[in-house]
Amino acid sequence: MKASPETPMAREGSLLAVRELSVSFRSERGQVRALDHVSFEVEEGETLAIVGESGSGKSVTALSILRLLDDAGQIDNGSIEFEGRDLLHLDEPSLRHIRGDRIAMIFQEPMSSLNPVLTIGKQVAEPIRLHRKLPWSIALEQAAELLDRVSIPESRHRLKDYPHQFSGGMRQRVMIAMALACRPKLIIADEPTTALDVTVQAQILALLKRLTKELNSALILISHDLGVVARYADRVAVMYGGRIVEIAAAAALYKNPQHPYTEGLLASQPSLHSTPGERLQAISGQPPDMANLPPGCAFAPRCHYARAECRASRPPLEPVAPGHERACFGFE
Amino acid sequence: MAFLLGFHRPGYTTMQAFIVKRLLTLLPTLLFTSLIVFASIRLIPGDVIDLMLSQNDISTGQDREIIEAALGLDKPIYAQYFSWIGAVLVGDLGRSLWKNVPVSEQLAATLPITFEMGLLALVVALSVAIPIGIFSAMRQDTGSDYIARSFSLLMLAIPSFWLGTLVMVFPSVWWRWAPPLDYTPFLEDPLKNLRHMLVPAILLGLSLSAVTMRMTRTMMLEVLRQDYVRTARAKGLKENVVVFRHALRNVLIPVVTLVGLQAPLLIGGSVILEQIFVVPGMGSLLLEAVFQRDYPVVTGVFLVVGVAVLFINFLVDLTYGFLDPRVRY
Ligand SMILES: Nc1ncnc2c1ncn2[C@@H]1O[C@H](COP(=O)(O)OP(=O)(O)O)[C@@H](O)[C@H]1O
Ligand SMILES: [Mg+2]
Numbered sequence: 001m002k003a004s005p006e007t008p009m010a011r012e013g014s015l016l017a018v019r020e021l022s023v024s025f026r027s028e029r030g031q032v033r034a035l036d037h038v039s040f041e042v043e044e045g046e047t048l049a050i051v052g053e054s055g056s057g058k059s060v061t062a063l064s065i066l067r068l069l070d071d072a073g074q075i076d077n078g079s080i081e082f083e084g085r086d087l088l089h090l091d092e093p094s095l096r097h098i099r100g101d102r103i104a105m106i107f108q109e110p111m112s113s114l115n116p117v118l119t120i121g122k123q124v125a126e127p128i129r130l131h132r133k134l135p136w137s138i139a140l141e142q143a144a145e146l147l148d149r150v151s152i153p154e155s156r157h158r159l160k161d162y163p164h165q166f167s168g169g170m171r172q173r174v175m176i177a178m179a180l181a182c183r184p185k186l187i188i189a190d191e192p193t194t195a196l197d198v199t200v201q202a203q204i205l206a207l208l209k210r211l212t213k214e215l216n217s218a219l220i221l222i223s224h225d226l227g228v229v230a231r232y233a234d235r236v237a238v239m240y241g242g243r244i245v246e247i248a249a250a251a252a253l254y255k256n257p258q259h260p261y262t263e264g265l266l267a268s269q270p271s272l273h274s275t276p277g278e279r280l281q282a283i284s285g286q287p288p289d290m291a292n293l294p295p296g297c298a299f300a301p302r303c304h305y306a307r308a309e310c311r312a313s314r315p316p317l318e319p320v321a322p323g324h325e326r327a328c329f330g331f332e
Numbered sequence: 333m334a335f336l337l338g339f340h341r342p343g344y345t346t347m348q349a350f351i352v353k354r355l356l357t358l359l360p361t362l363l364f365t366s367l368i369v370f371a372s373i374r375l376i377p378g379d380v381i382d383l384m385l386s387q388n389d390i391s392t393g394q395d396r397e398i399i400e401a402a403l404g405l406d407k408p409i410y411a412q413y414f415s416w417i418g419a420v421l422v423g424d425l426g427r428s429l430w431k432n433v434p435v436s437e438q439l440a441a442t443l444p445i446t447f448e449m450g451l452l453a454l455v456v457a458l459s460v461a462i463p464i465g466i467f468s469a470m471r472q473d474t475g476s477d478y479i480a481r482s483f484s485l486l487m488l489a490i491p492s493f494w495l496g497t498l499v500m501v502f503p504s505v506w507w508r509w510a511p512p513l514d515y516t517p518f519l520e521d522p523l524k525n526l527r528h529m530l531v532p533a534i535l536l537g538l539s540l541s542a543v544t545m546r547m548t549r550t551m552m553l554e555v556l557r558q559d560y561v562r563t564a565r566a567k568g569l570k571e572n573v574v575v576f577r578h579a580l581r582n583v584l585i586p587v588v589t590l591v592g593l594q595a596p597l598l599i600g601g602s603v604i605l606e607q608i609f610v611v612p613g614m615g616s617l618l619l620e621a622v623f624q625r626d627y628p629v630v631t632g633v634f635l636v637v638g639v640a641v642l643f644i645n646f647l648v649d650l651t652y653g654f655l656d657p658r659v660r661y
Contacts, residue, residue, distance in 0.1 A: 068565055070557075099568035107566075112559040117581045117657060127567045162657040178567075 014041040021078035047219040049229040052239030101131040104179035108191040110171035114163040121159030146177040169200040227269040241288040241298030248324040258326040305331035369634040426628035435632035446613035456537025465548025487542035496608040532605040592648030
């Protein structure tokens, strides 16, 4: 509040501040570093998109925030401050009060993320009953209203239905209803539409955006597709090889990408300006092997602009303009 | 077919239709089972006539023919089968070749005893296997998990007749105590009955629990890795609620199937333990009948066992539908 906007201290009042987060996994090939000093903030009511290829560390970032990594995953370094408390130093009971109540999560696979043997009503009502300590009858009543809000027809009848009686898109609506149940301050949606038909994708994202706006909840919208999230994000963070390589306001990032990887992602997107039939450029080369990252910039092996410097040391994430940071030694 | 079974007639639920359909599909299986049993018992070397003759010290060829004719064993085997199955279909299982009492009477006297034993053993097996299986999974790779798993391996490796013999012998040597062996009908004195039945039932239950426990543990570990369990945790639920409300029913679906598949094991184990603990059940009846080549009794027992196994699997299917909303009748 007191500091000027240029210094990191300006984000002191952020809803969520992830700082220098490093996560590694035990695997047959030894410790694999999945996140490497990842830092970003999310302001109240803001939508931050996290974009990157599969394996770049998006899900690990999301799961770390709720401390839901499986046993093989280990947080090596950093802090995750949410509403002024460091989630990495909370005990399990305090974490459970935050999960589902203050921070809710929507997962990628609507087919497998709902329990097949419990009714939709019970699953949507569960967080209300748990965190608001309301009896099932009232929680179910509220669950029906939530299903109305995510446009599930005949919501009251459908409370008694099971997940297999819903289509993929409808299940993702149910997941959204469940996430909104306790009016969380932050919703993390990990590729919520990747498993769905293209036609359904836009509907679900628009719904998610509208409802988070109504609740004034912040949203972390994770996607592997820069084009899909363009219309919904206030800011965008681009991840590559377990690091954030560029983060900026959405408009600035699309108009003026400052990292070769972001530039490559944009070039591989159809845009308003591209003429029909124009060839889209895919980024050549393979995504990095997380167990065996090069010593320098992880993107260097695929980068047209890479110099000796890029292969020797890792560029830090640094501001290039107000509110616009990138991890690159420069490629102009 | 659907019309014949009244699927869409008002007053019939789909559940009832399912039950009727299942019972009808059991008939051919039963018929086939009876055929196998009828033939195989007659393939065991040494026949009933030889036994009878040797016991009575008479051995003229003429006596043999008289007895054969009297017991209906002079006809070809297929003719015997048809007259037997014809009688069975009108509810007549024939008479014991030795005792000259109806087989159905002998079954009626012994079946409830074996049923009680099986039920007790099943209760023991499930109440040991499921809690320990869950506990073992929740404490994966800890000391208590290893102890639980070693115990189940031990139960799997030790044959129950051996354990039964140990239980008979050692307490009497060490403490001059032996499990009671005098059978009292349950309705006469339930406590005295249970005192006798409980020891063999526990032994049988423990031997059945081994596989079920391992299955429960494996399935629980598998289910706890599922996406919907992560969803449940993301709601802020306690681990206990995650396990018992979200995981357990999904775990029980395959476990119930396994328990159904173990039904023949349950019955087989019962035959042996009844023998050791002098329980006058169907197992004792069967063993005696096999030694004496008492064909109608043997076939009668196997017919009942066949029906029981099929019926248990039928119950499993019903349970399945109760546990898993995706199953439609
Ligand atoms: N359960 C796990 N066990 C081992 N390694 C994992 C696990 N989950 C993630 N990782 C590692 O973390 C990296 C990032 O994974 P993830 O965050 O799931 O990527 P994505 O951006 O596609 O969501 C993967 O490349 C993998 O090396
Ligand atoms: Mg992912």
